[in-house]
Amino acid sequence: MYPGWRTYDLSDFIIESIDTGVILLDEELRIVKWNSGMERLSGFSKDEVIGRKYFEVFPHLEPKFKDIIVRVMETRSPHEINHYEHHTLRRGPIVINRRIYPLKDEHDVVRGAVIITEDITEKALLEEQLRRKSQKLEIKVRELKTVIEIVNAMQSTYRLEAILYIILTGITAGKGLGYNRAMLFLMSEDFKWLEGKMGIGPIDREEGFRIWEQLHEDARSLQEMVLEYNGEIESSPLNLAVRSIRIPTDRTDSPLIKAMNERRVIKWDEKDTDEYLQKLNLTNFVVLPIFSYVEPLGVIVVDNIVTGQEIDEDSIDTLKLFATQVAMAIERSVLYQDLDRQIEKLKRANEEIRAAQEQLLYTERLATIGQMATSLAHEIRNPVSVIGGYARSVLKRMEDSDERRDFIQTIVEETDKLEELLRRNLDFIQPVKLKLKRHEISQIISTAISLVRRECEDKEVRIHLSLDETPAVIMADQYQLIYAIVQIVRNALQSMPQGGDIWVESKVSTEKGEVRIEISDTGCGMSKEVLKRAFDPFFTTDKLRSGLGLTMVRKIVEDHNGSIQLRSEEGKGTTAIILLPLTSEGESEGSHEERR
Numbered sequence: 001m002y003p004g005w006r007t008y009d010l011s012d013f014i015i016e017s018i019d020t021g022v023i024l025l026d027e028e029l030r031i032v033k034w035n036s037g038m039e040r041l042s043g044f045s046k047d048e049v050i051g052r053k054y055f056e057v058f059p060h061l062e063p064k065f066k067d068i069i070v071r072v073m074e075t076r077s078p079h080e081i082n083h084y085e086h087h088t089l090r091r092g093p094i095v096i097n098r099r100i101y102p103l104k105d106e107h108d109v110v111r112g113a114v115i116i117t118e119d120i121t122e123k124a125l126l127e128e129q130l131r132r133k134s135q136k137l138e139i140k141v142r143e144l145k146t147v148i149e150i151v152n153a154m155q156s157t158y159r160l161e162a163i164l165y166i167i168l169t170g171i172t173a174g175k176g177l178g179y180n181r182a183m184l185f186l187m188s189e190d191f192k193w194l195e196g197k198m199g200i201g202p203i204d205r206e207e208g209f210r211i212w213e214q215l216h217e218d219a220r221s222l223q224e225m226v227l228e229y230n231g232e233i234e235s236s237p238l239n240l241a242v243r244s245i246r247i248p249t250d251r252t253d254s255p256l257i258k259a260m261n262e263r264r265v266i267k268w269d270e271k272d273t274d275e276y277l278q279k280l281n282l283t284n285f286v287v288l289p290i291f292s293y294v295e296p297l298g299v300i301v302v303d304n305i306v307t308g309q310e311i312d313e314d315s316i317d318t319l320k321l322f323a324t325q326v327a328m329a330i331e332r333s334v335l336y337q338d339l340d341r342q343i344e345k346l347k348r349a350n351e352e353i354r355a356a357q358e359q360l361l362y363t364e365r366l367a368t369i370g371q372m373a374t375s376l377a378h379e380i381r382n383p384v385s386v387i388g389g390y391a392r393s394v395l396k397r398m399e400d401s402d403e404r405r406d407f408i409q410t411i412v413e414e415t416d417k418l419e420e421l422l423r424r425n426l427d428f429i430q431p432v433k434l435k436l437k438r439h440e441i442s443q444i445i446s447t448a449i450s451l452v453r454r455e456c457e458d459k460e461v462r463i464h465l466s467l468d469e470t471p472a473v474i475m476a477d478q479y480q481l482i483y484a485i486v487q488i489v490r491n492a493l494q495s496m497p498q499g500g501d502i503w504v505e506s507k508v509s510t511e512k513g514e515v516r517i518e519i520s521d522t523g524c525g526m527s528k529e530v531l532k533r534a535f536d537p538f539f540t541t542d543k544l545r546s547g548l549g550l551t552m553v554r555k556i557v558e559d560h561n562g563s564i565q566l567r568s569e570e571g572k573g574t575t576a577i578i579l580l581p582l583t584s585e586g587e588s589e590g591s592h593e594e595r596r
Contacts, residue, residue, distance in 0.1 A: 021117035024103060029054045029069065032112070041086075041094070041119055054115075069100055073110050076102045083124060086117075095124040136314060146170065146177055147318065151325045160333045161198075165233070167326050168200040171302060177318070180306045183242050183280065185256060186298035186330070192249055194256060194298065199242035200233060204281050205306055207237065241279050259287040260296045265316055286311050288323040292331050300326065381422050388415030434477040434559055438583060441506060441515050442467045444478050448485035449504060455490070460499030463489075470508040472515045475583045476560055484556040487549045488519050488576045495523025495574065513582050520575040526568040534566055 015022050015033065021041040024033035030053050034046045044057065054069075055062040065081075072079050081098040096117050103112040149170070164184055171182035181201030185194045233239050251257050254274050259266040266287040285303035289296065300323060302311065311319075391411040398405050449465055456463045485504075492502050500522040507516045526534065535554050557564045561581050568574040 019119075021115075021119075023054070023115040023117070024112060025054055025069070025115065026112040027073070027110075029066075029113075031057065038117065041096070041117055069113050069115075072100045072102055073113055076104075076110060078102070083120070094119055094121045096120060140314065140318065144318070144321075147322050147325065151329075160330070160337065163329050163333050164198045165200075167300070167329070168198055171300070171319075171322075172200050177315075177322075179302045179311075180304045181238065181302070183238070183301040184298065185242075185245070185247070185301070187249075187260075187296055188246075191295075194247040194249060194254075194260065196242035196245040197298075198233070199236070199238040199280070201238055202306065203237040203241060238280070245276050245279060247276050255287050256299050256301065259289045260291070260299050263289050263291055263296070265289070265320060267311070267316070281305060284308075284310075286316060286319065288319050290323055290327045290330065292327055297327055297330055381419065384415055384418050384422070388412060388419060391415060434480060436475045436477060438473050439476050439478045441472045441474050441476075441508075441517075441580065444476065444481050445485060445504065445506060445517065447478070448482040449489070451482070452486055452489045452493075455493060456502065459493055459496070461493060461496055462499075462501045464501065464503045466503070466505035468506045468508045468515075470510070472506070472508040473583050474515065474560070474580050476580070480556045481560065484553045484578075485517075485519070487553050491549060492519065492521035492523060492574065495521060495525070500573075508582075510582070515580050515582060517578040517580070518575055519578075520573060522573045525570040525572050525574055526566075527570055531566055531568050 015035045018035070019037045019040075021038035022033065022035045023031060023038055026032050030051060031049045032051075034044070034049050039045055049057050055066060068079055068081075071077075078099060078101045080100075084096050084098055085093050086096045087093050097120055098118075099116045101114040101116070102110045103114050105111050147170075168182040168184060171177050171179050179201075181199070183199040183201075184197050186197050187193070188195050247254055247256060249257060249261075251274070252261065254276065255266050255268045256277075267285075268282075268287065269284045280301075282301065282303060285301055288300040288302065290298045290300060300319075302319065304311065388411075391408055395405070395408045395412055398408060445467060446465070449463060453463060489502060489504075502522075503518070503520045505518050507518075509516065535550050554564050557578055557580070563579045565577050566574060567577065
């Protein structure tokens with residue numbers, strides 16, 4: 001040992017009074033000073049280490065520190081090793097800062113090294129806690145920003161499907177909350193079922209690994225992602241599986257039903273799940289209830305099926321905050337949808353009022369026309385009857401060879417036609433008593449078609465008859481209905497001067513209690529304007545010579561408590577649809593007088 005050690009002024013008092021560990025090494029790296037601070041740090045006493053080489057005491061440090069100590073002595077430059085984990089005999093692992101200085105004598109000659117060891121375990125622990133809290137705070141701030149972005153996106157629409165897509169995309173997108181999968185279930189309107197509505201993510205880990213790279217390469221922003229709902233997810237395996245699930249609300253053993261009923265988050269990590277969740281490969285997941293102030297709305301299910309990362313309490317707190325916003329968005333959507341339905345009802349009510357007003361005007365016109373026509377018909381019929389009577393009397397007394405006979409014959413025929421026209425007009429105007437009896441509708445249709453079949457053949461029109469074989473009895477004046485069907489077919493014939501086809505078919509619906517008769521043609525059809533006025537009295541066009549024909553048809557059908565409508569397209573043809581009620585068991589036969 002160098003003789004100058006004993007006289008070297010080291011101030012033992014100062015070294016012993018500080019908590020920091022101090023070690024003095026000679027040129028051979030033997031320990032010549034070991035203060036009380038070092039005893040506390042290492043667990044070795046002075047007597048155990050003084051005079052021994054440093055790396056005999058700490059052999060595990062030699063590979064890392066021997067070269068450093070030697071270099072400090074050679075270069076005369078200090079060296080620091082910070083935040084080094086050191087294992088002690090008594091305290092176990094601690095965190096230290098170690099500073100190594102060259103030890104010089106009064107002649108500035110390096111005679112060894114000074115190793116100062118500072119225990120910073122508590123400081124390091126506090127720093128680590130601060131780092132973790134800062135990291136959590138950053139994550140929380142990022143999550144809150146994400147929630148705000150998603151909420152803003154939800155405010156941009158009130159369509160439920162778009163809102164659900166925004167919600168689930170925000171939960172699963174890497175630029176959103178970043179979970180592997182999200183599924184949403186909503187209560188049915190009768191509160192008896194929890195129904196799967198939408199799911200985003202892979203159906204299993206294998207699909208997750210396949211699409212992982214694709215998801216990470218998506219360069220779109222979160223705002224762009226959530227607003228680009230185009231229906232593509234409709235056919236995804238997970239979405240189809242979610243939509244196939246309906247859980248009865250009395251299944252209280254289901255974690256989804258339990259979370260909804262108890263209005264609390266459930267973290268499920270049991271391998272045994274019910275048959276509904278097995279379809280979704282759910283074993284470790286979180287269920288978030290969605291509820292309004294008065295009633296449950298549904299649940300959101302979130303998991304990390306690909307990464308397996310646990311969803312911690314901090315993440316659950318963010319999801320709970322998000323679920324509150326989701327509930328508000330869904331409620332808003334439902335309210336908008338209810339408002340849309342009310343608006344539609346109001347529109348229909350207005351349409352019904354408008355139709356009723358038109359019907360009232362139509363009825364008033366009919367009444368006015370009826371009064372005029374009745375008066376006119378009576379005024380004309382008397383002189384026409386006199387003329388016809390005299391003409392027939394003259395005709396009877398004329399010889400067949402009389403050259404004036406053809407003129408008188410013409411007068412008789414024309415007065416007969418005029419009297420028939422007046423009679424038909426008066427039949428339309430004046431109340432008609434229907435002779436109601438039970439009739440098989442197929443028999444009425446067959447009879448009507450047989451009356452016009454020859455006319456169809458003469459005009460090269462093919463008529464196709466298809467009658468429902470289901471027995472269908474109606475209360476009807478068969479002659480009136482036969483007339484109505486014949487009139488419709490004749491109108492069809494007028495629209496096909498070059499020939500064509502007419503289809504007559506019946507369909508019986510015992511559930512609705514009605515029979516449907518459809519008469520379709522391949523004629524010229526009608527424009528919307530003509531179709532709108534087709535049932536007006538005395539309305540005629542070049543293509544529609546109905547006069548009173550269709551008006552009387554509608555009157556007959558309505559007298560039988562039925563309805564008729566026309567569908568037509570120019571150049572393609574027209575279809576008349578008649579709906580008549582089937583007779584009930586207790587309905588009696590008799591007469592029925594039309595009331596206006």
